[in-house]
Amino acid sequence: MTKVEAxxxxxxxxxxxxxLVLPGPWDAASARVLAEAGFPALATPSAGVAASLGHAxxxxPADEMFAAVARIVRAVDVPVSADIEGGYGLAPKELVERLLETGAVGCNLEDSADGVLQDPHRHADRLAEVRHAAADRLFVNARIDTFGQAGTDPEQAAVQAIERAALYVAAxxxxxxxxxxxxxxxxxxxxxxxxxxxxxxxxxxxxxxPAELGELGATRITFGPELQRWAAGALREMVPHLGQGVF
Known part of the structure; x- marks a missing residue:
């Protein structure tokens, strides 16, 4: 069985x-820790990786993101899915080739740009092109950003998400x-x-x-950049004690 099949x-x-619980490593060291803890797969968070590279x-930049994903993939034996934001403006074929070069088995692609929702039909067409180029070599996770729109009622956002999901799954x-x-x-x-x-x-x-989220309907759970931010917070708390020998 290949990694993407697994x-x-x-x-x-x-x-x-x-x-399925997929914690998010932001570099090779954090990936090793998570894999050694027994998680069967990992999912990189773009925001966490960005922070580790010194970016907002x-x-x-696309080259830096793909290089970071490749380092994470090389560091572990478990499958790794990559958050590649909106795809960095790359054509679907090139995007797939860049992803496969990193060794990633999947990707996140979001349907907003700079906080603005994209036309769902156009985005579905892009997902279809990515799927065609990837065939069965990548697991495509389509991020839906309706809940991030200011002033949107949660139930209205849910209805919009369901409508978009139907298009994306069909794609x-x-x-x-x-x-x-x-x-x-x-x-x-x-x-x-x-x-x-x-x-x-x-x-x-x-x-x-995770069990409660599963009961509510979650198939898989990711954490975005929370682990990276938690680790950074823990380091801040430790820094004042450096040189004192007490943590």
Whole structure:
């Protein structure tokens, strides 16, 4: 079984309360820690990688992002999916080739640019081109940004997400990711979306557990840049004690 086949198989969960948990490494060292902890696959967060490279979120040059993903993939034996934001303006064929060169088995592609939602039909066409170029070599996770629009009612955003998800799944997306969806609308999303759903989890323990998110409809759970930010926060707390020998 290839890595992408193994990654696809991980999305076929034995029960609703057992979603696939995909923590997000931001560099090779964090990837090794997570793989050694026993996670069967990883998913890079673009914002976390950007921070590690000294860039603002959404401002990482494509070459640097692909190089960072390649380093993470080389560091571990488990499958790695890559967050490649909106695709950096690359044509679908080139985008797929660049991804495959890194060794990644999947990718996130978002349907907004600079906070503005893209036309869903045009985005679906792009996803179809990516799927055609990739064939079965990549697992495509289509991020849906309706919940990030200011002033949008959560239920209205959920209805819009369901409409977009239908187009994206028909275009060949393997999974959809309605990022920022409140837990209260997850059952609505689950009832209206065919196939796997990616839900954002939390590393702080102040939100639903993975099992609870699974019961609400999540197929898989990612954490965005939360682990990288938590690690940076832990380092800030340690710094004042450097030289004192006490942590």
């Amino acid at each position: 990654f696809r198989a991980l999305h076929r969960r034995p029960s609703p309360d057992d979603p 979120d959404g401002r990482t 060949g997306a393997d999974c959809v990711y309605p990022i920022g969806a409140p837990t209260g609308v997850l059952p609505l999303l689950r009832s209206g979306i065919q196939g796997p759903i990616n839900v954002h989890g939390t590393v702080t323990g102040d939100g639903p557990s």
